[in-house]
């Protein structure tokens with residue numbers, strides 16, 4: 005069942021439901037008379053006591069007009085009670101207040117204050133208040149819809165990511181175990197031939213065959229290394245087997261082998277932040293979920309890839325710091341940087357943001373032309 009709707013949002017009932025809070029004097033009668041003369045289609049609940057006011061609220065009103073400030077059921081109390089139920093409900097005071105009362109009404113969030121001698125302002129005030137309310141309610145609904153769509157999209161991204169990661173894991177294992185073993189078998193075969201021919205280098209044909217064999221053995225070693233590296237990139241076995249810090253160490257080692265910027269890894273647990281990874285600050289780390297470890301690793305991997313591809317820098321760093329309830333991952337370089345408005349579109353940074361959003365974390369990316377780039381990721385840990 006859909007929640008109760010105020011009349012103006014339900015075209016079948018176009019009459020406005022207005023609650024008029026009576027102060028027991030004649031003001032409410034004047035206001036009611038004025039409303040009747042404005043040709044507004046309305047249905048009025050005129051109430052003077054708290055209990056009646058609260059029960060009138062059960063039928064969602066479009067606006068409240070309070071003739072009461074301090075007398076009867078005080079209007080300010082009514083305003084608080086009504087807004088607790090309907091935060092956007094238009095609430096208009098009407099009467100001859102003292103300055104202090106008028107200020108108190110504004111402070112409490114009244115939409116308008118109409119003096120008794122300017123009741124002809126009422127239709128416009130109602131229209132404005134109701135229009136504002138409709139707009140806010142629509143915006144809130146749209147924001148909710150967008151939020152809902154975002155949540156669905158994130159779930160989808162996570163699902164696709166999960167499927168892709170599982171598939172990569174399987175392929176990586178196949179490549180590593182199957183292809184790796186077959187290549188090793190080839191190598192053993194080549195060694196066998198080499199051993200069988202050993203000592204016969206004097207015959208020119210054997211000399212040439214042995215030279216060729218040496219070449220093939222070298223090529224085989226290179227191919228095994230390539231296969232390992234492909235399998236490793238697809239799914240670093242070390243991440244599954246040993247966790248995030250060793251996987252980051254291995255990522256940094258591979259990066260430094262490429263011979264571009266030189267990257268350092270610092271791992272710290274709050275008080276000892278900044279020490280080298282090999283000092284095992286990670287011993288103090290609270291365990292992270294495999295999904296979070298994978299995402300942090302992928303973020304560092306993409307950021308390092310970007311540094312290698314775009315930064316032209318000399319130095320880079322990865323810093324991972326964990327303190328109770330909080331994790332910080334920072335990746336930076338001293339390269340060329342970029343101006344945000346000139347940054348070409350890419351999927352890498354979008355992917356990083358998505359991964360962080362999925363864990364409810366925050367990200368800051370700072371880049372200035374000529375002054376490097378840094379990516380700072382912060383996650384609350386439960």
Ligand SMILES: Nc1ncnc2c1ncn2[C@@H]1O[C@H](COP(=O)(O)OP(=O)(O)OP(=O)(O)O)[C@@H](O)[C@H]1O
Pocket residue numbers: 310311313314315316337339340341342347348349350351352353354377
């Ligand atoms: N460390 C960096 N130094 C300088 N420029 C960078 C750096 N990181 C990102 N950029 C700039 O931001 C752009 C967008 O990066 P992003 O990772 O989103 O895409 P990409 O690397 O170009 O492509 P891909 O989708 O393959 O990741 C890059 O093209 C580059 O211009």
Ligand SMILES: [Mg+2]
Pocket residue numbers: 306309310350351352353
């Ligand atoms: Mg990229």
